[in-house]
Amino acid sequence: MSDTMGPMDTEGMTDDLAAYLEAVGREDSFVVERRLGGGGRTTELVVVSEYVPGETLEEVTRARGASLALAQKVVPEVCDAVEELHSACDPPLIHRDLKPQKIIVAPAGLFLIDFGIARRFREKAETDTVRFGTRAYAPPEQYGFGQTDVRSDIYALGGILWYCLTGDDPSASLVPHEVSGRVGEKLAGVIRRAMAFDPAERFQSVAELARTFREAVGDAAGTAKAGMPRAAEDARQADGRRGSGFFRTNLLGVARNVVLLLIALACIPQAWQGVVAPRAEYAGKSLWYLVALNFLLTLPLVWGALYLAMDRTVLARLIPGLAQRSRLKDACIIGIYLVIAFVIALFIPSS
Structure with missing residues (x-):
């Protein structure tokens, strides 16, 4: 402008x-x-x-991993921004769509974006006129159970805290002991209260949520570890267990990837066998032709299919960079490679 x-x-x-x-x-x-x-x-x-240059919180988390340190950096700043939004208007203005994709991490700080469904609180309204939001971060009242107010944004902030600590979107199916096992009891208490089904049971202001969060992890950034409150130690230990806790709660995805990986490994000797002892229809073919057929075409084709069939959530936890890639993009890359390999194989003498 x-x-x-x-x-x-x-x-x-x-x-x-x-x-x-x-x-x-x-x-x-x-x-x-x-x-x-x-x-x-x-x-x-x-x-x-x-236009705000930078990455979304989702992109940052996928690339660098979720952690307690990330939550300590992001959550207080986001709370300050939302609290300013609430307090600047009378009645308050409610964002209603807070989530990692709507938070930009820029060199100048954190920015909230996209106020497309923001609305002001209306004292006599029973429900919102239009019900929107992202299901994982939207509170029950946003889907017709009542009117949204500042506590609706608090619900979403609880989900953002969970995301910063675990790298996963919050789920209504999360049971209390699972939450505690992954983030520690103190932080689990903050998340459960912020995301309570009944708005009356949540924090009643963003400032209260921010204050409780700081108490849970310890206020002083320069405090020595020996003098840090027990809550912070619990949170650090929970953060250290984050990876193993993720795999324990995603056993089906882990098992699926292990089986696919074993199949991929088993394909290597099969490809080698196709070179040193080819089937009758390939007898008499040149060595280079058999190598191209088995190792440039067939094996990459099978491996590409197995890779695309893997559970990407589990895979991205091991290799964070993959989380930024879509399955469609990877499929296109594999397809382009196979076309190039096929063209190369056409120029290799078969006998």
């Missing part, structure tokens, strides 16, 4: 949009375009979103 832009005229704006402008203090984020129409002068709202 141009720095020479004049003050924003908010005449005709919806209450929610005006509240948003007031909350974020960025009047140059919106343009009110006035046109002369058939019925007279009309006002149209055009949203111009600022």
